[in-house]
Amino acid sequence: MSVLVYTESEQGKLKKTAFEVASYAKAVAEQLGTTVTAITINADDTSPLSNYGVDKVLTVTSSELSTFNAKGFAEVLHQAAEKEESKVVVLSSSANSKYLAPLLAVYLNAGYASNVIAAPSSTSPFTVKRSAFTNKAFEEISINTDVKIIGVSNNAFGLIENSGAASEETFSPSITDLGIKVESVDKASDKVSIADAEIVVSGGRGLKGPENWGMIEELAEVLGAATACSKPVSDLGWRPHAEHVGQTGKPVASNLYIAIGISGAIQHLAGINASKVKVVINTDPEAPFFKAADYGVVGDAFQVVPELIEKLKSFKAQQ
Amino acid sequence: MKILVCISHVPDTTSKINFTDGDTKFDTNGVQFVINPNDEFGLTRAMWFKEKQSAHVTVVNVGGPETEPTLRKALAIGADAAIRVNTPATDGFSVAKQLAQVVTDGNYDLVIAGRESIDYNGGMVPGMIAGLTNANFVNNCINLEIEGTSVTAVREIDGGKETVSTTLPLVIGGQKGIVEESDLRIPNMRGIMMARQKPLTVTEPVAANAETNSVKFEKPAPKGAVKLVSPDNLDELINLLHNEAKVI
Numbered sequence: 001m002s003v004l005v006y007t008e009s010e011q012g013k014l015k016k017t018a019f020e021v022a023s024y025a026k027a028v029a030e031q032l033g034t035t036v037t038a039i040t041i042n043a044d045d046t047s048p049l050s051n052y053g054v055d056k057v058l059t060v061t062s063s064e065l066s067t068f069n070a071k072g073f074a075e076v077l078h079q080a081a082e083k084e085e086s087k088v089v090v091l092s093s094s095a096n097s098k099y100l101a102p103l104l105a106v107y108l109n110a111g112y113a114s115n116v117i118a119a120p121s122s123t124s125p126f127t128v129k130r131s132a133f134t135n136k137a138f139e140e141i142s143i144n145t146d147v148k149i150i151g152v153s154n155n156a157f158g159l160i161e162n163s164g165a166a167s168e169e170t171f172s173p174s175i176t177d178l179g180i181k182v183e184s185v186d187k188a189s190d191k192v193s194i195a196d197a198e199i200v201v202s203g204g205r206g207l208k209g210p211e212n213w214g215m216i217e218e219l220a221e222v223l224g225a226a227t228a229c230s231k232p233v234s235d236l237g238w239r240p241h242a243e244h245v246g247q248t249g250k251p252v253a254s255n256l257y258i259a260i261g262i263s264g265a266i267q268h269l270a271g272i273n274a275s276k277v278k279v280v281i282n283t284d285p286e287a288p289f290f291k292a293a294d295y296g297v298v299g300d301a302f303q304v305v306p307e308l309i310e311k312l313k314s315f316k317a318q319q
Numbered sequence: 320m321k322i323l324v325c326i327s328h329v330p331d332t333t334s335k336i337n338f339t340d341g342d343t344k345f346d347t348n349g350v351q352f353v354i355n356p357n358d359e360f361g362l363t364r365a366m367w368f369k370e371k372q373s374a375h376v377t378v379v380n381v382g383g384p385e386t387e388p389t390l391r392k393a394l395a396i397g398a399d400a401a402i403r404v405n406t407p408a409t410d411g412f413s414v415a416k417q418l419a420q421v422v423t424d425g426n427y428d429l430v431i432a433g434r435e436s437i438d439y440n441g442g443m444v445p446g447m448i449a450g451l452t453n454a455n456f457v458n459n460c461i462n463l464e465i466e467g468t469s470v471t472a473v474r475e476i477d478g479g480k481e482t483v484s485t486t487l488p489l490v491i492g493g494q495k496g497i498v499e500e501s502d503l504r505i506p507n508m509r510g511i512m513m514a515r516q517k518p519l520t521v522t523e524p525v526a527a528n529a530e531t532n533s534v535k536f537e538k539p540a541p542k543g544a545v546k547l548v549s550p551d552n553l554d555e556l557i558n559l560l561h562n563e564a565k566v567i
Contacts (some may be wrong), residue, residue, distance in 0.1 A: 011348075054404060068404075068476075068481075070446070070456060070458070071455075071456070078416075094477055095459055095475065095476050095477045096476070096477075097444050098458070099390045099446065099456075099458040099459070100446075100491075101442075101443065101446065101447075102411075102415075102442075102443040102444070102445070102447040103446050103447075103448025103450045103456065105412065105443065105446075105447060105450070106446075106447055106450030106451055107450065110530075111410075111412060111530035111531045112411070112412070112441075112443055112530075112531075113531060114440070114441055114442050114443065115440055115442075127534060131440070132438070132439050132440055132536070133330075133437075133438055133439075133440070134337045134437055134440060135539070136336040136538070136539075137336050137338070137536050137537065137538050137539070138536065138537050138538075138539070139439070139533055139534075139535075139536050140533075140534040140535045140536075140537075141531045141532060141533050141534060142531065142532045142534055143531050144528070144529065144530055144531065144532065145530050145531065170371075179455040179456075179482050179485060179486075180455055180456075180484070180485040181459065181472075181483060181484050181485070182481055182482070182483050183482045183484055184481070184482045185476070185479065185480075185481045185482075185484060186479050186480050186481070186482075187476065187478050187479030187480075187481075188478065188479060191478065192478070193477040193478025194477075194478075195477040196477060196478070197477070198566075199567070201564070207481045217424050223567065235500045235501070241461070241495055241496050242475060242479075242480070244495070247332050247437055248332070248356045248357070248437070248494075248495055249355075249495070255566045256560065256564070256566040256567065266332070266333055267332045267333070273539070276393075276564075276566070277560070279556070280545070290349065290423070290547075291542065291545070292542060293545045294543075294545065294546065294564065295545065295546050295547075295548060295556060295559055295560070295564075296545040296546070296547050296548070297547070297548050297549075297550050297553070298547065298550070299550030302548070303479065303550065304550050304553065307437075307550075307553055308553050308556070311553050311554060311557055311559060312567075315557050315561070
């Protein structure tokens with residue numbers, strides 16, 4: 001009956017979102033009066049999970065699953081959920097978890113709620129709040145099936161420490177046809193991704209051209225942030241599509257979002273609205289972004305950003 | 320190759336979002352509906368397969384008669400035929416079950432759906448169709464090439480991309496990148512005239528329970544006023560971010 005949570009790892013190391021979904025699973029388990037079982041696939045050290053309310057860890061080690069495969073990973077979670085007789089399965093909102101979730105829903109005949117932002121408001125009927133309309137609204141939905149799958153929005157629930165002792169158990173599911181083979185992975189290992197970033201620095205058309213992105217990258221580097229851009233910038237080919245954030249691009253749910261030279265079209269604001277603190281730097285005080293931001297600087301990015309970089313460097317040096 | 324493109328009928332990206340009936344229903348008053356952008360990128364890629372590899376392209380929507388103009392637009396862009404499954408689109412799982420039935424009945428090789436609709440953002444329909452029809456599945460697809468039954472696809476991952484190989488039958492969760500924004504087509508007069516002659520078949524739904532129910536909507540709390548910091552006093556901005564917002 002325990003709540004099953006898929007705690008993701010990358011190159012053997014548990015991701016930060018693993019602790020967030022574990023925290024969420026613990027909150028659900030407390031409401032249901034049950035325990036939390038985490039499942040890891042090819043993770044080296046699972047002991048930190050015990051700090052976030054996990055009672056038992058199922059560890060899967062498989063060379064077939066050394067690269068992500070949605071069908072294979074969903075099959076592992078399916079078998080784990082049946083073994084644990086779990087009625088609730090908790091996932092993150094990473095690209096991989098969102099990829100496997102609908103397959104798992106079919107295998108478990110489970111209702112699936114994605115982008116969930118809070119612990120259940122009721123467990124009977126099982127009701128959760130999720131974001132919809134690209135963060136322009138919240139939707140409360142009830143899940144009617146016996147087994148329920150919850151996809152927790154990144155950075156929405158937070159980390160809740162809950163120290164205990166977790167037992168570890170090796171789990172060997174049977175994996176058959178994977179259907180898809182990974183040929184190559186192209187990923188900058190030294191850069192933080194928009195999905196995982198706590199701070200995102202984003203540039204718009206106000207920067208006038210791709211040659212001016214040096215200061216955006218430098219500001220991001222000083223802050224340990226990911227870089228992003230508005231839709232016109234990616235459409236103009238100044239920056240790769242992968243950096244486009246907004247309604248048709250990537251969603252952002254960082255702690256801090258800094259928009260530079262972005263006016264704040266409704267589609268852009270929707271995509272970044274889940275960020276906790278928003279800063280805008282723009283020459284035009286009438287730009288719609290000022291209505292959505294927490295802090296604003298009316299000024300020329302070409303003067304403000306280099307000065308901000310210098311001041312942040314000395315601030316960081318003092319920390 | 321037979322391609323099915325799933326078309327979601329969604330409010331235009333600039334729409335103001337409001338709710339009626341005690342915040343239980345989306346208020347369609349004054350809202351312009353369009354082809355879901357993620358689906359439109361996929362539809363445009365399907366047009367390429369039609370023109371270069373003689374694929375036959377059918378578009379499908381699950382919804383009431385009010386969604387037909389959106390299907391006609393897809394026909395005007397160049398799809399060969401349209402199907403409307405005559406039932407309201409209540410939840411992702413039941414929509415996927417309707418679509419899986421259409422896929423099975425029509426024996427499609429390739430199903431293209433957007434990675435998510437821009438209204439409910441469920442992000443589950445393409446994967447569920449794949450699961451229900453036992454097809455291969457590539458989500459967040461930003462490049463797709465098919466030769467015979469061999470498929471090479473590129474998928475966006477967190478912080479990069481991944482190239483995969485697989486085979487038909489296949490379901491794609493598409494998004495921008497599978498074609499570029501500049502590749503999108505605006506229907507011309509000839510296309511609009513031809514679309515009127517193309518078949519739009521209405522089929523009745525299969526039995527499918529709603530696995531989830533929408534209970535209530537709410538809008539985010541109104542934002543407080545922005546705190547303006549002078550460009551000559553950036554130390555104050557750093558101070559606010561550090562001591563007040565506690566984010567750096």
